[in-house]
Amino acid sequence: MIFELLLIVMIGLIAVAINLKDLVHAVIVLASADVIIALIFLLLAAPDIAITQVAIASGLTSLIFIVAIRKSIRREE
Amino acid sequence: MGNRAGKAPYKERGMMKKYIPEKKKIVGVLVLALFAFVLAQSLFFIPQFGDLDVGRDVSSYYIDNSLEKTGSANIVNSIVWDFRSYDTLGEETVLFAATIGIVLLVRRRKI
Amino acid sequence: MDTIVKTTARIMFPFILMYGIYITLHGHLTPGGGFPGGVIIATGFALLIIAHKESRVEHTFRQISFIDAKSIAGFGILLLIMFGIFFRLNIIQVEKSLGILGGLTLPSNIFGTIMVATTLVIIVYSIIKE
Numbered sequence: 001m002i003f004e005l006l007l008i009v010m011i012g013l014i015a016v017a018i019n020l021k022d023l024v025h026a027v028i029v030l031a032s033a034d035v036i037i038a039l040i041f042l043l044l045a046a047p048d049i050a051i052t053q054v055a056i057a058s059g060l061t062s063l064i065f066i067v068a069i070r071k072s073i074r075r076e077e
Numbered sequence: 078m079g080n081r082a083g084k085a086p087y088k089e090r091g092m093m094k095k096y097i098p099e100k101k102k103i104v105g106v107l108v109l110a111l112f113a114f115v116l117a118q119s120l121f122f123i124p125q126f127g128d129l130d131v132g133r134d135v136s137s138y139y140i141d142n143s144l145e146k147t148g149s150a151n152i153v154n155s156i157v158w159d160f161r162s163y164d165t166l167g168e169e170t171v172l173f174a175a176t177i178g179i180v181l182l183v184r185r186r187k188i
Numbered sequence: 189m190d191t192i193v194k195t196t197a198r199i200m201f202p203f204i205l206m207y208g209i210y211i212t213l214h215g216h217l218t219p220g221g222g223f224p225g226g227v228i229i230a231t232g233f234a235l236l237i238i239a240h241k242e243s244r245v246e247h248t249f250r251q252i253s254f255i256d257a258k259s260i261a262g263f264g265i266l267l268l269i270m271f272g273i274f275f276r277l278n279i280i281q282v283e284k285s286l287g288i289l290g291g292l293t294l295p296s297n298i299f300g301t302i303m304v305a306t307t308l309v310i311i312v313y314s315i316i317k318e
Contacts, residue, residue, distance in 0.1 A: 047219035055227040067315055147293060148293065149217075154215050158292075158296040182314070
């Protein structure tokens, strides 16, 4: 029951992130979607993977995305 | 610059093949649908979360013997770095290969 | 980047480093281990690399060689595994004499962390440099 709710919230967040025009805002929304996946890992009793998921998805890939956005356009359309 | 909404310029001279023709798209979608249908059949064989068949799994050996044979209370760590450390060694080899590949890509001609 | 980002990165760097080392060293007692600790240390370094301008980053990277550290750590892991097989060190005597130290798991965690952290720092630096 709680898994379905969390997954629907995640799909809603990703749908919002696709339609945003400012790319830095979209990166932040995608990072929060990865935090929801880490929450699902915690609910399935796997704390090691939850720590790794938060560190990689919300830390490192967001930084690399921001570096890539800096070298190209910031506001699409 | 040409007719992009119509048929694909498949064999025009001097122009790279940029568009996938309609026939190949339909065949691709059909193959993907068949593959997804075959893979979804395996969803009926997954056991419930927390179900354990003790007589058949090797996990009970890991749980019973982790503390006295390895000296670490974290069973995941003792599995990754001690009972199955060869797999971790292979993973580090993959990390090495990735680093070598990236360093080769960004190397300049004159250091 | 801005002055605010530079100052914040410089202030946050020792705390991130300390948290990563904490997760690594307690790998045999609490959840965590080698891989998350390495990723967190790499995130701390990546923050510094992105916040400063390129000439200063290049000047710092000429003095530290990350590929040498990675090779030493990789060789260390190989040596540990060969050592463990040869002496069959996961037997009771080692654990009872060393107490709370984790046997052979603790050096393996440290080497694994060094390898993951140096790999990710090399990758982030290569992306910035182009």
